[in-house]
Amino acid sequence: MNISIEPVKITEEAAREVKNIMDNKNIPDGYALRIGVRGGKGCAGVNYYVGFDKQKDSDLRYESLGIPVLVNKAETMYLIGVTLDFYEGADARGFTFTSGDET
Incomplete structure (x- = not known):
């Protein structure tokens, strides 16, 4: 099922890193970013x-910043309002999640 809303927002930094991984880490054709x-x-x-x-049949599919994204329908209510970001600093490097209720 394809949808037009984005349960999970993706920042520009996260999108750049996902595209880098998809282009350079042999991710098979037809695969998408799964967030769960x-x-x-x-x-x-x-x-x-x-x-x-x-x-899978149980997935919602949408596109964010040119990235195909999959979310299991049953998990959608836990993901609405979440943002996927990418942090790179001297102390750490990786994807991070924030939700609308975090300050």
Whole structure:
């Protein structure tokens, strides 16, 4: 299922890094960026993850900044308002998630 809304926003920095990975790490054709949650659905909170995967029947698919994105329909409510960013500094390097309720 393709949608026009973006449950997860992607920053320019994150988009650049995802495109770099897709271009240079042998990600197979037909794969898209998967954003999801693991464990802790409820009071304990959730853990976000990113990866690359093929679309499944249970997925919503959308495009953000030229990147095809997959989100499992059942996880959408945990992802609305989340932003995927990429941080690169002297102390660390990697993808980060922020939600609308974080200050």
